[in-house]
Amino acid sequence: MLYSVILLLHNALRWLVLGSLLGVLVSAYSGLLRRRPYTPTDQTLRIVATSIAHTQLLLGIYLYTISPIIRYYWQTKPSFGQAPELSFFALIHLSLMLTAVVLLTIGSSKAKRQTSAPDQFRTTAIYFTIGLVLILAAIPWPFSPLAARPWVRLLN
Ligand code: HEM
Numbered sequence: 001m002l003y004s005v006i007l008l009l010h011n012a013l014r015w016l017v018l019g020s021l022l023g024v025l026v027s028a029y030s031g032l033l034r035r036r037p038y039t040p041t042d043q044t045l046r047i048v049a050t051s052i053a054h055t056q057l058l059l060g061i062y063l064y065t066i067s068p069i070i071r072y073y074w075q076t077k078p079s080f081g082q083a084p085e086l087s088f089f090a091l092i093h094l095s096l097m098l099t100a101v102v103l104l105t106i107g108s109s110k111a112k113r114q115t116s117a118p119d120q121f122r123t124t125a126i127y128f129t130i131g132l133v134l135i136l137a138a139i140p141w142p143f144s145p146l147a148a149r150p151w152v153r154l155l156n
Helices: 002-034 040-066 068-076 084-113 117-138
Strands: none
Touching (some): 068 084
């Protein structure tokens, strides 16, 4: 029961992660192109997106410890070819998502410390673009040949 709730939350929160990252990127690229000042709105967007990503990270780490498929993976340690879906979640999803969230965190704190608006927009644009690409690559989309999961999950 707890597992189904966490899985549902982790599924749903992905949309907030993606939406907030998109918001940050629109602000960063528009700021760079229009050469405007770095406003409190840019700052808030960046902090909110990073916090949502951190929440998803915590949910993911918790999910990792309670997921039956992860437990089964570490009990049997199959090769990638033997169990692509299990290996995807146990190794690829974990490492790409961790890397992405670390990049968002570094980018966000670097931008916070910088003093010129172009530097802040550039740093945010670079780190958050790479973070978003990694996250998009590591999401188990319904059309993924490795691990297909639903767009939206309902409790059953
Ligand atoms: C921004 C980061 C992340 C996003 C957007 C994300 C997204 C997702 C999505 C959409 C699913 C499919 C859920 C479903 O089947 O309905 C999933 C599954 C999963 N995620 Fe993440 N995830 C992220 C980070 C993490 C991290 C850092 C970990 C582990 C430390 C993790 C562990 C898992 C596990 C174990 C599953 C599969 C659980 C199972 O089926 O039993 N996720 N993730």
